[in-house]
Amino acid sequence: MPVAANLYKIRQEKGEAGDFFRSVQRQRDQYQGLWLVSPEGRVLSALHGFKADDEAGRAREVLESLQGGLAAIGPLKPQPVSAPVALPFRGVGRKPDGGVTLALYSRCMSHGRPDGPPVIDSLQLTAEEFAQLKQPAGHTSQLPAWLARRLVRLLSPSSDQSTMPRPDDARTAELGVALDVAGHADVTGRIEANHLLEGDPKRPTSASATAHGRIEYDERTHLPTRILIVFEGVYRGAPPYDAPRETGAVVEWTLR
Amino acid sequence: MKVLLLLIAFATCEVVSKPAARHQDFAFEAAAIKPTAAELKWLRVPWQLDVAEGLRLSRQMRRPLLLWLTGDDPLERC
Numbered sequence: 001m002p003v004a005a006n007l008y009k010i011r012q013e014k015g016e017a018g019d020f021f022r023s024v025q026r027q028r029d030q031y032q033g034l035w036l037v038s039p040e041g042r043v044l045s046a047l048h049g050f051k052a053d054d055e056a057g058r059a060r061e062v063l064e065s066l067q068g069g070l071a072a073i074g075p076l077k078p079q080p081v082s083a084p085v086a087l088p089f090r091g092v093g094r095k096p097d098g099g100v101t102l103a104l105y106s107r108c109m110s111h112g113r114p115d116g117p118p119v120i121d122s123l124q125l126t127a128e129e130f131a132q133l134k135q136p137a138g139h140t141s142q143l144p145a146w147l148a149r150r151l152v153r154l155l156s157p158s159s160d161q162s163t164m165p166r167p168d169d170a171r172t173a174e175l176g177v178a179l180d181v182a183g184h185a186d187v188t189g190r191i192e193a194n195h196l197l198e199g200d201p202k203r204p205t206s207a208s209a210t211a212h213g214r215i216e217y218d219e220r221t222h223l224p225t226r227i228l229i230v231f232e233g234v235y236r237g238a239p240p241y242d243a244p245r246e247t248g249a250v251v252e253w254t255l256r
Numbered sequence: 257m258k259v260l261l262l263l264i265a266f267a268t269c270e271v272v273s274k275p276a277a278r279h280q281d282f283a284f285e286a287a288a289i290k291p292t293a294a295e296l297k298w299l300r301v302p303w304q305l306d307v308a309e310g311l312r313l314s315r316q317m318r319r320p321l322l323l324w325l326t327g328d329d330p331l332e333r334c
Binding site: 001002003004005006007008010013015016017020021024031032033034035036037038039044066069070073076079081082083086087105106107109112113114117118119120121122153159160161164180184186212213214216226228229230248249250252 | 278279282283285286288289290291295296299301302303304305306307308310311313314315317318319320321322323324325326327328329330331332333334
């Protein structure tokens with residue numbers, strides 16, 4: 001039974017889930033990672049950190065850890081496991097409360113081709129925030145500044161949140177909207193940010209990107225039905241990793 | 257007259273197909289950046305996000321529980 005959870009949230013849980021986590025951590029103390037646990041609550045194996053540098057080597061280490069743990073409880077027949085779609089509204093649809101989840105991706109690129117693992121990210125918009133993305137009354141307009149500022153997170157091609165620019169890090173955050181034909185608009189703009197790695201002034205990072213994309217609107221409600229924006233940029237890590245790296249990022253969402 | 261009607265029909269097609277074509281252009285660019293199916297394989301694991309529910313199912317099915325904890329939401333940016 002595969003379960004994925006946020007360490008900081010489960011730590012604070014007072015009920016059975018929190019007790020289970022504390023029991024598991026007492027048996028095998030590690031900050032984060034994988035634990036294989038019997039139905040009775042006994043830790044069978046655990047993994048935190050890798051010896052291998054490559055993906056195949058790390059996959060092997062995970063398998064060896066799991067197989068070692070399973071050996072302790074004897075053979076198991078494969079059995080289909082079903083679970084609800086983990087993130088059903090990511091990039092699609094309206095949540096029951098009317099909010100939406102924009103799907104975000106970013107990564108290093110090289111001459112227009114992927115050059116490193118992707119970052120999988122999301123941006124939650126409340127129903128009120130989504131309503132502010134309505135089709136502009138005039139031919140041209142701007143997407144709300146708060147949205148452009150929140151999108152500076154896309155400038156980092158690393159999944160590690162310590163590298164991720166925050167809205168307050170934005171130097172430039174402008175996304176313009178120009179109606180093309182009824183219900184369709186072009187998006188163009190630019191975002192730039194400076195971010196201190198882990199708040200350390202000796203470790204500044206900087207990044208910028210230009211944006212272009214499309215928004216389609218519902219002809220009755222004038223709310224977006226489809227959003228697709230592509231960013232092309234440059235990222236400079238903290239010294240000595242401050243050589244410019246080509247980056248790419250995507251924001252997408254569709255009503256259905 | 258027929259030529260005029262043909263010209264109008266052609267112009268209308270251009271207007272109707274242009275937005276769709278532009279969206280396709282961006283979709284093509286986006287596809288070069290977005291994760292490939294191979295890079296998203298780990299998301300095909302039927303992850304249960306509710307630890308209590310996962311524990312309940314593990315006990316009900318008499319099968320071990322694989323607990324994956326990270327310092328952020330594991331299925332998103334860490």
